[in-house]
Amino acid sequence: MKLTDRSVAVDRSPMTFSERIYIPGILKGLKITLGHMFKKKATISYPEQQRTFAPVFRGLHVLNRDEEGREKCTACGLCALACPAEAITMEAAERLPGEEHLYREEKYAAKYEINMLRCIFCGNCEEACPKDAIYLSETVMPANYKRDYFVFKKEDMLLTDEQVKAKRLKLRKEQ
Amino acid sequence: MTIDTFLLIEKIVLILIIILASMGIAAYSTWAERKVAAVMQDRVGPNRAGPFGLLQPLADGGKLFFKEEIVPNNSTKWLFMLAPALFIFTSLLTSAIIPWGPDFTINTADGSRTVSLQVADINIGILYFFGVVSVGLYGIMLGGWASNNKFSLLSSIRAASQAISYELALGLSLIAVVMLTGTMSLREITAQQHGFWADGYFTWNVFKQPLGFIIFLTCTFAELNRAPFDMAESESELNTGFLLEYSSMKMGMFLFAEYINMFVSSAILSTLFFGGYNFPWMDQVAQAVPSGVFSLICVLVLMAKVVGFILFFMFVRWTLPRFRFDQITRLGWLGLIPLALANMLITGAVVLYVLN
Numbered sequence: 299m300k301l302t303d304r305s306v307a308v309d310r311s312p313m314t315f316s317e318r319i320y321i322p323g324i325l326k327g328l329k330i331t332l333g334h335m336f337k338k339k340a341t342i343s344y345p346e347q348q349r350t351f352a353p354v355f356r357g358l359h360v361l362n363r364d365e366e367g368r369e370k371c372t373a374c375g376l377c378a379l380a381c382p383a384e385a386i387t388m389e390a391a392e393r394l395p396g397e398e399h400l401y402r403e404e405k406y407a408a409k410y411e412i413n414m415l416r417c418i419f420c421g422n423c424e425e426a427c428p429k430d431a432i433y434l435s436e437t438v439m440p441a442n443y444k445r446d447y448f449v450f451k452k453e454d455m456l457l458t459d460e461q462v463k464a465k466r467l468k469l470r471k472e473q
Numbered sequence: 474m475t476i477d478t479f480l481l482i483e484k485i486v487l488i489l490i491i492i493l494a495s496m497g498i499a500a501y502s503t504w505a506e507r508k509v510a511a512v513m514q515d516r517v518g519p520n521r522a523g524p525f526g527l528l529q530p531l532a533d534g535g536k537l538f539f540k541e542e543i544v545p546n547n548s549t550k551w552l553f554m555l556a557p558a559l560f561i562f563t564s565l566l567t568s569a570i571i572p573w574g575p576d577f578t579i580n581t582a583d584g585s586r587t588v589s590l591q592v593a594d595i596n597i598g599i600l601y602f603f604g605v606v607s608v609g610l611y612g613i614m615l616g617g618w619a620s621n622n623k624f625s626l627l628s629s630i631r632a633a634s635q636a637i638s639y640e641l642a643l644g645l646s647l648i649a650v651v652m653l654t655g656t657m658s659l660r661e662i663t664a665q666q667h668g669f670w671a672d673g674y675f676t677w678n679v680f681k682q683p684l685g686f687i688i689f690l691t692c693t694f695a696e697l698n699r700a701p702f703d704m705a706e707s708e709s710e711l712n713t714g715f716l717l718e719y720s721s722m723k724m725g726m727f728l729f730a731e732y733i734n735m736f737v738s739s740a741i742l743s744t745l746f747f748g749g750y751n752f753p754w755m756d757q758v759a760q761a762v763p764s765g766v767f768s769l770i771c772v773l774v775l776m777a778k779v780v781g782f783i784l785f786f787m788f789v790r791w792t793l794p795r796f797r798f799d800q801i802t803r804l805g806w807l808g809l810i811p812l813a814l815a816n817m818l819i820t821g822a823v824v825l826y827v828l829n
Contacts, residue, residue: 321687324793331792341517350697 356419356434359412361456368400369456370431373407377423377432385416386423404430409451410454414439481579483588490570491592493612499732500530502783505583509787515770540721545621548718552619554592557719557726560612563734567605570598571740572660573775574750588766593662597699598659599647602741603640606696609734610636613698613705617715617728629715631798632698634707638805639695649820650745653681669753677748684816688745688809693738695805698731700790704798736795739782743775 313465316322342349351357373390391408393401399408426435442448457465504519504526519526544553573592579586595601610633617629654662666676679686687701696703705714716724743749750771759767796804 324789327792328788331788334515336511337515338518339512340515343517385827 308378320396351436351454355436356421356424358435358437358439359423359450359455360433360435361410361452362433363457363462364402364433365469366399366464367459367462368402368428369406370402371407371410372403372405372429372431373410374405374428376426376428380422381417382420382422383418385413385414387411387413405450410455412450412455414448414450417446475634477762479586484724486593487502487590487592488569488638491573491753492565495568495733495736496729497567498736498779500534502732502735503533504529504762505783506787506790509670509784510791513788513791525703528604534725537721537725542723543718543728545722548621549619552615553718554723556612556616556619557723557730559615561726561733563605563612564608564730564737567602567734567737568740569593570595570601570659571737571744572663572749574768574771577764582821589704590772592658593751594658596656596658599651599657599745603647605634607640612727612730616719620715620718625715625717628705632715633721634706635698635702635801635805638802639809642688642805642813643692643696643810645810645817646682646692647745649682649813649817650678650683650822652817652824653678659749660817663744663749663751666748666751668751668755675680676751677746679746682746683819684814685820688813688816689746691809693742694786694789695801697734697738697786699735699786701793701795702801703790703795707795735786736779739779739786743778744765747778762813765794 364370373388375388378384378386378388387409388411389409390405390406393404393406419434419439421434427433507529508518519529522528522532544550562639566598569592572589572594574590576587576589581590613632613636616626616628617627617632620626650662651657654665662678666678668676670676674680694700698705704718707714716727719727752771752774755771758770762770
């Protein structure tokens with residue numbers, strides 16, 4: 299029963315003389331290999347050249363801030379619930395009257411830790427967050443000799459002031 | 474009996490230079506192998522250890538020295554240590570008969586002396602090469618036996634049977650060359666291939682014995698355990714082999730000796746078939762430069778031919794898949810020996826009826 303149209307009958311005829319002495323075949327192979335010497339190389343010399351990542355590449359976590367510099371995260375715990383590796387832990391705190399420029403809503407995360415040794419970079423936390431507060435950026439995870447290095451605190455992941463300014467500029471340009 | 478001290482010094486210096494040069498060339502053959510393999514496979518070879526990766530052989534040697542030496546418990550200790558030493562000893566021994574260049578004269582206080590660039594000019598040169606290569610086989614067999622490991626033994630037996638199958642064809646094709654040149658001494662053979670064109674035909678032996686050259690080349694591949702005949706080595710790469718129980722520098726010695734063998738076999742090939750240190754228009758060059766410089770030029774020409782052959786060996790290795798053991802033996806006994814016999818008969822007939 300023929301399944302596709304692409305089948306080819308196997309050629310089992312006995313070898314011709316020029317096939318049996320192998321030398322014409324060897325010379326053909328040598329010509330192919332010689333041709334490959336002059337083609338372009340497929341190697342990328344890291345770290346001088348780097349491959350560009352796809353736009354949806356899932357790298358290190360970043361805690362977002364809005365245009366005025368206020369933290370978006372409200373310590374709701376949905377990311378910790380969604381994480382399949384149980385890598386996120388947090389402690390909430392109430393916003394005091396003098397801190398309105400720092401946090402957006404009345405509840406904020408006082409301690410927010412992600413254990414990078416457990417994290418599998420799946421992006422579930424990014425999908426679960428209702429406030430668009432955590433997303434995975436393009437940075438590759440660095441390596442270290444000590445295990446204590448890998449528990450990232452909130453300050454390691456929060457956007458810095460320069461990044462907030464860059465975001466504001468980008469939004470203003472798009473408007 | 475008074476020893477000619479100048480001759481002694483000459484020979485010692487020559488031996489030292491040859492040994493150091495062959496080890497250096499073998500070390501950089503490993504670098505060249507990786508680079509050639511890389512450019513044929515659309516990638517860049519080692520380029521981090523020094524410019525263009527030129528210090529890579531030093532890094533490899535250093536790594537092998539620092540590894541731990543493991544000697545298996547129930548093996549015969551002194552045979553185990555002897556095998557790589559024997560292998561590398563016979564590899565270096567075959568470089569003694571190759572004429573690296575023509576004699577040159579230097580003027581000393583007593584008058585002029587001729588210095589020959591060949592360590593030992595024995596008149597059974599080719600036979601000596603043949604014998605030493607056969608003794609080199611002992612290194613592989615001892616390595617397999619002394620490892621106290623049935624798989625190593627099997628692999629070394631296979632390597633030995635491959636080597637003896639191809640030694641016969643090697644000898645037979647050499648007989649044809651000896652019939653043509655009438656002498657077994659390598660110096661005479663090189664002298665007969667003087668220049669490039671004489672009496673209406675090429676002087677190099679490859680044009681007089683093309684079939685013999687192809688047979689000799691194939692047998693050299695098999696003697697060097699080099700792809701596509703590298704079944705003994707591949708067993709080391711894949712599961713086991715005679716190299717299995719060796720660690721650090723002993724294994725390094727085995728692998729290194731293989732590259733030295735490749736260098737010396739390329740030199741023998743170029744001396745026997747490609748004219749050794751002869752090149753076209755050498756007489757005009759000999760009259761234009763002093764004799765020391767001319768010898769140097771001839772040595773460089775021989776080196777260029779040797780490097781060409783080494784690159785050809787590497788080229789073929791990275792093109793062809795390896796043969797099965799029964800294919801290897803069938804090719805050796807049923808293919809090459811009848812061909813070599815036919816070659817010998819034809820050469821004998823031509824020498825007797827045409828050239829006499």
